[in-house]
Amino acid sequence: MASVVSKPDPRDAQLGRARVTDTDELRQFYAELGAHNADAFWNRANAIEPWEPQSRYNPTLWKYAEMRELCLRAVELVRPEDAGRRVVTLLNDSDAGRANTAVCGWLFSGLQAMRPGEITPAHKHTASAHRFIMEGGGAYTVVDGHHITLGKNDYVLTPNGCWHDHGVAADGQLSIWQDGLDIPLMNCMESNFYAVYDAPAQTPGFPADDLPLSYGGAMQPDGVEAWARPFSPTMVYRWEQVRDAIWNFAKVSDGSPFDGHIMRYSNPRTGGWALQTMGAHMQMLKGGLHTRAHRHTGNVVYNVAQGRGYSVIGGRRFDWAEHDIFCVPAWAWHEHVNLDASEEAFLFSFNDFPVMEALGVRIEEALEDKDGRQQVQA
Amino acid sequence: MASVVSKPDPRDAQLGRARVTDTDELRQFYAELGAHNADAFWNRANAIEPWEPQSRYNPTLWKYAEMRELCLRAVELVRPEDAGRRVVTLLNDSDAGRANTAVCGWLFSGLQAMRPGEITPAHKHTASAHRFIMEGGGAYTVVDGHHITLGKNDYVLTPNGCWHDHGVAADGQLSIWQDGLDIPLMNCMESNFYAVYDAPAQTPGFPADDLPLSYGGAMQPDGVEAWARPFSPTMVYRWEQVRDAIWNFAKVSDGSPFDGHIMRYSNPRTGGWALQTMGAHMQMLKGGLHTRAHRHTGNVVYNVAQGRGYSVIGGRRFDWAEHDIFCVPAWAWHEHVNLDASEEAFLFSFNDFPVMEALGVRIEEALEDKDGRQQVQA
Amino acid sequence: MASVVSKPDPRDAQLGRARVTDTDELRQFYAELGAHNADAFWNRANAIEPWEPQSRYNPTLWKYAEMRELCLRAVELVRPEDAGRRVVTLLNDSDAGRANTAVCGWLFSGLQAMRPGEITPAHKHTASAHRFIMEGGGAYTVVDGHHITLGKNDYVLTPNGCWHDHGVAADGQLSIWQDGLDIPLMNCMESNFYAVYDAPAQTPGFPADDLPLSYGGAMQPDGVEAWARPFSPTMVYRWEQVRDAIWNFAKVSDGSPFDGHIMRYSNPRTGGWALQTMGAHMQMLKGGLHTRAHRHTGNVVYNVAQGRGYSVIGGRRFDWAEHDIFCVPAWAWHEHVNLDASEEAFLFSFNDFPVMEALGVRIEEALEDKDGRQQVQA
Amino acid sequence: MASVVSKPDPRDAQLGRARVTDTDELRQFYAELGAHNADAFWNRANAIEPWEPQSRYNPTLWKYAEMRELCLRAVELVRPEDAGRRVVTLLNDSDAGRANTAVCGWLFSGLQAMRPGEITPAHKHTASAHRFIMEGGGAYTVVDGHHITLGKNDYVLTPNGCWHDHGVAADGQLSIWQDGLDIPLMNCMESNFYAVYDAPAQTPGFPADDLPLSYGGAMQPDGVEAWARPFSPTMVYRWEQVRDAIWNFAKVSDGSPFDGHIMRYSNPRTGGWALQTMGAHMQMLKGGLHTRAHRHTGNVVYNVAQGRGYSVIGGRRFDWAEHDIFCVPAWAWHEHVNLDASEEAFLFSFNDFPVMEALGVRIEEALEDKDGRQQVQA
């Protein structure tokens, strides 16, 4: 939360900002206000109306090599039926991150490892979830009775209010994925509800993968019941299709100066985000690409789907390799670099942009000076 | 147009319908009304307010073997630069079809054959167009500067108000496609505008196929200018992708009792129809399938993409084979049969359903009796 | 319908237009095409793809003094229960108007007079209707069980698919209103369905005027079932409120150069048109106002709510006084003049603009030369 | 924020909830996780995924008699040009309220008193604001150059991103209003931007009250530039119109069992909320009405526009009279009582429902037992 203590800002010495000098009489008045569940606006105004956002979160990087080991330790140490979900939670390196159980902003993220034959018990919540599969084989999720198989680098939804359970088939392999949820947002909005299913796992009520198989490309099924829920019916986006879509896009477009070739996982029924509260992208940085810096409202959590490079975030350099995870807090300058001169790098990311858009505050700024590049801190 | 002469209908003998008997006094009154650009409503009421629609159009079939010969004749007889577009127009077998230059309802269709190196001069119109490629190689269209290559069974748009020209590459093959337009609708709405481009052909301003390559599956390009036009940016839907989408859909769904596995060419930005005034479908009839009959408002023009079978339309049987074209007028009962016991049949079709939906009159009825099958006329 | 015979237009002598010269061989070819339900596109192209719309309708004026007399004659001559609706239908002064039972474009209009105690039997149709009350007292309509009282210059809806009956209370006065419907559109779209209620009149199921009383200004009822139908819940727009709204608007705006101060009857649930297929306006011409001419797609039927003046339509002058009715066909130039130097004139009008918008062809052009005024034909 | 310490809940002793018992080995593991910016999900799961929301805010009441005195004291003690805005801020009686400068949830509220001739300097912010006028005369606001006059019980907007300044005319009277803003939300979303206008006050660029005068009832101006901003063009809703709308509604509806006759201030261009992030209602409790209790997500701040009564919130009784302010936190049971047997009471309120709706979590529950009434704490 915005503290009511603000650092002196020379811009505050002007008409339109609070500039009241304390007096004994005023201090007495403030005490009386406090006794009436009130305060003087001008004591807080400059703090609660900053000139621009100052994030409570810090850019943070999690090395997959380390996090993977911790996940495997968790597999040994606790049973999924005791843990509820045997997840290693990522905490932003900040007081806010630790207090809010947040990876960045009001987003949650964790790494979940499951062995063949294990299941996560079925439940539902108003928090929305999506997952990015990092390794393994035979993993699946069941969402409101729809069984969905999962492969490496697939992106899968378990939307707001849907019953869901996860597992790995008995003949599968140890599987690890990254969860993204809006649990902190739901808590901060005091709208988080939870329920446990009346069985450990759902019995699928539809053919396996019926939803992704019914929504192919820009074709939509007709003559069957129309999808009427406020999230994407596609439910899973396969890596091969995503990668091909980006390759095709890259053949005919220069992409974005800030993000290379970036594509949005979209809801084919609306063209909008797949979920109401979180968005996701896959982006490709061509060999050797160094993007220009920009900053914007909203928080982004990246998972390196492929390649190696670094990002400069708020003036600090963060080097990354496959499946490393890092985040860019709101209004922090950031730019990305693919360190491989010839091979593409792919970054998966998820964000809270749908919330910023719904609130009318999706705001972006390009770094104009220094050729669009930040000065990197020593 | 609905004639003001209606056949006697026993249902009209009731309160709520016009039942006025002529008298000399009334006849005198009617003459006076006529002299004042008026008439008595009750003289026309039962005719202009029928109990249900009675189409002015008839089901009609065009055998591709015959139509193809006529197209090739046209190629020999006229030059495209003289014809404007060297199209053989399909006229519904009805007075309305011949008067309105309509294939069915307010839809236009024609077959266009082009030789390698030929072009159709660039122009635009408020009428929307789409095309289904039946044979050839090297065909292309240019839509508002976007060059689009075309292959067999591809479906391509040239939307309302876009500059467009077509051609076949010099090293291509003689190509034939079916045009669908809403020219009759634009004329009936008195909203048809036309303009000629100031050069025979547009110079493409973008990489070839940039639009279809930028919209892959459910991924949408971000970081580039957002598509803001009221039609699909996909612009062309490739046969292989369409077919795969249907095959996938068929793995997990029983499809529609009336249409087998039918999928809609959709605008990925909205989930709606690709064009504002015309829709299109591809549907698959599994080997031996005989669908149940239904009827609905709106007109449908079919092109047999693959297979052989027949359709029963308004009680008449119409046998079809590859690239035969036939139509189902509004509110006519219809059912489809795949005569091959093991091979799938594919029917491409286009329609005016977006107009029916916009007007709030997309209405459908299933044939309840006779096991959902019509009695076929001898 | 667009005739296939077009007048020679010098603009057609260019690339991009059909310019094929007949030969014996071609005539033989055309005959063969005709035998196959086909024709050569180039024989019809220039006719069916005009450079701009040429309406089949003519501007027409109906003097209320005359039409009122004819309505009263109808009251004497036929009983409403025999006529269905005892309406004097307005026919555009054109072949199309008489053939299509159209006042202009695909719009229907008629004048309906009812005596105290009379009713129009309850029925419904896919055609939408709205009415403008010209004189009387005690008139009402019942729409899907909602009883709505009607006063002079009120505008009332009986939307697509709603059961409706009309009447005048036994202690009321002879009442006359103008009906506007899209019957011709529904017929031309072959989507016109009709049904008779199982009683002569509906028994209201709600308090009188519950719908207009529940939607006041920009306040919307909450805590009750949300309105979910595709038309305005307001159902009736009272003259006093409409007039006050325009007066207020006129205090702070110059209005439109083409229409004075014109306001749209809107659906408060969407901000759009009150009905899906027809729109309506009230406009005020300040004393002495002479608007600039423009033209646009879509058809407009005017009813003079108050005042006297004239309109120039397609170069012809049409003088009007209270409750005269006149129409402006698609793409006809038109301008309006209030002949009273100090008193305002009010014009009610209805149109088919929602259809033009849904089809993507709402197109407008201002008359640039001659000070924005047409040359009036002698 | 949801604390990571949760009280033991017997419902947590089941499959689907975290039930891991600490061991030395696990404690060692948790320490390692902490060193990697991580934690075990199961240590926080039951706390961050509660069975249902538990608000950090308490129901709080501010007596106008007291708050008014404090406002007048502020008028004496500070000059508006020093204070920025001379507002007495209402702080929810909770740690969260004091820390977040929040009246309830992520909503801000304050009382602003201005003397004739005073102004609040012009500025803008991404936070949206609306105001409810409690007393005075001659107050006004200027929003993006539109001058808007304000009367008692009027409701006025200063939306997201609009330049605004306020004042009281030199010949006016001391005026007091309640401000509602989403400052805490904008801060919690790290999307709060602020800017000062380059003059103390805007020079109006339009006739006074041009916006409210252009949007009257369900009529919308046409022929002028269309309103395209994501908030209501009405800008101010006059008390007399609001009251009349409710009176009319009450004539024909029983209203809501939970809220009496409640109407929403709506955006006439969309039918939705007037602002993107906050909604507002006026509701009438008929003489003697005691509503049934319900609870829902979202926070509501009430201002008693007229009358006296009490509300039971979370089992506690809060008595209120004219212009007292009180709040209902998320998911707290609440019911309202009008203590006057014959006179209506009117409650103005504002809320964060638009946010709940945008996030897909507007959830409501009726109190089923005890006749829909809470047991009031002694």
Ligand SMILES: [Fe+2]
């Ligand atoms: Fe979950």
Ligand SMILES: [Fe+2]
């Ligand atoms: Fe970014």
Ligand SMILES: [Fe+2]
């Ligand atoms: Fe064309």
Ligand SMILES: [Fe+2]
């Ligand atoms: Fe059909």
Ligand SMILES: [Fe+2]
């Ligand atoms: Fe009717």
Ligand SMILES: [Fe+2]
């Ligand atoms: Fe006009």
Ligand SMILES: [Fe+2]
């Ligand atoms: Fe402000």
Ligand SMILES: [Fe+2]
């Ligand atoms: Fe409530």
